[in-house]
Amino acid sequence: MDFDELLNLEQEFYQEGYEEGRNENLKHNLLEGKQYGLQVGFQRFQLLGIIYGISDVLIQKFDDAALQKNAKVIKDLIEEIQMDNNQENVAIYEKSIFKIRNKFRLVLMSLHKNISSIDSSSDRLTLEKIESLSREIAGKLHGYTEDDSGSNNETMMQDQTTDW
C-alpha cells in the first residue's frame, strides 16, 4: 500500500464515521424534537380544553344571560385557535389566552351566583382551582427522557426542572 492509498483509506474511514455520526445525531434530534413537540402541545392546550369543556356544559345548563354570553365568547375564541406551532397561530393564542382567562373568571362568578342560591354547600369553582387542576395533569414536566435503567420503560417522561 503506497502513501496515496493510505491517505485514501484514512479519508474513506473518516467519511464512513462522519456519515454514521451525523445520521445518528440527526435521528436523535428528530426524536427529541418530537418528544418536546408532543409535550409542549399537550401543555399549551390542556387548560384550553378544560375551559372549553366547562363552558360547553354551562351553556347547556344555565339560563343566565351573562354566563351564556361570556361562555359563548370563550368557545368562539378557543375555536379560532389553530393547534399548531405556526408563528401566526402562536400569536393568536398568546393574544386570546388573556381574554379567555378573564372571560372565564366572569363565567365562574356567574356560576357561583347561580348555584349558591340552590346549594350553599357546594364548593366554589375558581380560576385558581382550575389552573391548579391543570398543573396537576400537565405537570411541571419539562423533559421527555428515556428511562436509563432499561428495565421499567413504562414511563419515559421524567420530572425535570429545566425552564423553557
Added chain:
Amino acid sequence: MTVEMTDEENIWGSDNEASTGPQESLEVKKLQQIHSKRGYLDGISSAKEENLQAGFDDTFPLGAKYGFQIGEIVGKLRLFTTLYGNADPQVAADLKQAQDELRINRVLSARHFDEELQPLDSLKVLLSKWQARVLDYEGKYS
C-alpha cells in the same frame, strides 16, 4: 513470490509471507478505528440542533389535540363534581381516577407510542373510555 500476489502485498509484504496478511489487517483495523472515530465525532457535532425544530413542529399538533381532549374530559368531570358531587360521590371518584390515568406522564409514555413516536391504539382506547364516561354523565344530568 507467486504471480497471484498483488502490488499492494508486494509493498507491505515482508520476507515472511505468512505473517503479512494478519499484520496488515491489524494495521488497517487500527487505522479504521482512529479515523472513523474522528469522523464519527465530527459527524455528530455537524448535526448540531438540526431536525429538532422539524420534529417539534411535526408532533406539536398531536400533543395539542391530546391535551385539549384530556382537558375537556377533566374539566367537565371537575364541573360535575361541583354541581353534583354532594349527591353523587361517584363523580368525584371518577375525577380522581381521570386525573391519575390522564396525567401527562401516563399519556405521553412509551406504552402508548411506537419508536417513531406514532401513537398506538391503546391511547385511543384510553381516551374513548373517558369520553364515553363523560358523555354518560352529560346524559344523566341533562
